[in-house]
Amino acid sequence: xxxxxxxxxxxxxxxxxxxxxxxxxxxxxxxxxxxxxxxxxxxxxxxxxxxxxxxxxxxxxxxxxxxxxxxxxxxxxxxxxxxxxxxxxxxxxxxxxxxxxxxxxxxxxxxxxxxxxxxxxxxxxxxxxxxxxxxxxxxxxxxxxxxxxxxxxxxxxxxxxxxxxxxxxxxxxxxxxxxxxxxxxxxxxxxxxxxxxxxxxxxxxxxxxxxxxxxxxxxxxxxxxxxxxxxxxxxxxxxxxxxxxxxxxxxxxxxxxxxxxxxxxxxxxxxxxxxx
Numbered sequence: 001x002x003x004x005x006x007x008x009x010x011x012x013x014x015x016x017x018x019x020x021x022x023x024x025x026x027x028x029x030x031x032x033x034x035x036x037x038x039x040x041x042x043x044x045x046x047x048x049x050x051x052x053x054x055x056x057x058x059x060x061x062x063x064x065x066x067x068x069x070x071x072x073x074x075x076x077x078x079x080x081x082x083x084x085x086x087x088x089x090x091x092x093x094x095x096x097x098x099x100x101x102x103x104x105x106x107x108x109x110x111x112x113x114x115x116x117x118x119x120x121x122x123x124x125x126x127x128x129x130x131x132x133x134x135x136x137x138x139x140x141x142x143x144x145x146x147x148x149x150x151x152x153x154x155x156x157x158x159x160x161x162x163x164x165x166x167x168x169x170x171x172x173x174x175x176x177x178x179x180x181x182x183x184x185x186x187x188x189x190x191x192x193x194x195x196x197x198x199x200x201x202x203x204x205x206x207x208x209x210x211x212x213x214x215x216x217x218x219x220x221x222x223x224x225x226x227x228x229x230x231x232x233x234x235x236x237x238x239x240x241x242x243x244x245x246x247x248x249x250x251x252x253x254x255x256x257x258x259x260x261x262x263x264x265x266x267x268x269x270x271x272x273x274x275x276x
Contacts, residue, residue, distance in 0.1 A: 003093040010101060022069040024094065027137075030069025032102055038078035043260045044215035045072050047202045048133065048166045050254040050262075051219055052076065054244050055130070055164065059083040063129045063158065065117035065146070066136035069098050070110065077105045085110045086129075088120045118145050118154070127160045134167040140213075141170060147181050152188035155220075162224035162243040165189075169218055173210035175273075178203075178218065182274040185220040194270050197247035198223060201265040201273055202255060208263055208273075219246060 001008050006025040013019035018035040021028050031041035040046050049072070052060070059082040064073055067087030076083050085105070089095050092114035104110055113120060117136050132155050136146050145151065147169070155165045165185070171177040182201055186193050193199040198221035207214035224243035247266050255262040265273050 004091045030071045037074040047217045060130045062131040065134045087112045121154045124158045132165045159222040163222045165220040167218040169216045172213040178216040189220045197245040200246040
């Protein structure tokens with residue numbers, strides 16, 4: 001089907017008729033199971049879901065930059081009913097099609113907005129979201145304006161204290177893009193972010209060892225007040241969430257237990273990965 005940025009095609013899995021893959025301009029963009037909203041096929045989305053599983057229980061407010069087929073949004077709605085989510089994609093026609101093709105949560109549980117991801121992020125009120133997900137690509141890499149200092153600062157601003165940024169970075173050896181972005185996020189989220197367990201990198205072993213091209217998930221947590229155990233109101237008039245500790249052994253265990261095991265870099269390992 002023609003869309004604003006080119007073409008979209010849906011391909012069924014011959015072995016699982018309910019499973020489909022959305023291709024945007026020839027590139028696999030989303031994979032869904034029409035009968036199972038909790039299903040995630042892409043390994044990097046499973047890694048993001050492992051991080052989300054460690055957040056405090058209850059509904060979340062999630063911003064998806066690069067909505068495409070909204071696979072992760074469906075998963076969040078399945079795992080945490082009554083969540084409020086906003087999906088942003090630059091292609092308005094694509095958003096119309098995925099609404100008609102797939103069983104997506106209805107507004108206001110999932111609102112879809114056609115806009116540039118950077119412009120949409122900058123327009124948000126401070127502290128609007130518990131989670132910001134960046135999954136935007138131009139070709140095989142993230143657009144530069146969505147991986148720079150300004151983006152990191154805007155994502156930090158949009159998060160509530162204790163909120164989490166999940167950024168998908170596709171990279172190839174020697175992972176220069178991922179290393180640079182890890183350092184960028186460290187600067188934006190605080191000098192002590194790595195030491196305090198608020199910054200992490202997740203990827204398959206072969207990718208981290210520089211053996212092949214693949215997806216690296218960067219995780220950054222906005223610091224919560226020292227008294228986060230007694231939540232207080234934030235800029236958006238909601239309660240501050242306790243900041244997750246990415247050093248938590250449970251997260252590393254969930255990542256190792258995935259169908260394709262992933263490795264978690266935190267602390268000193270992360271500092272060495274980011275370098276200077």
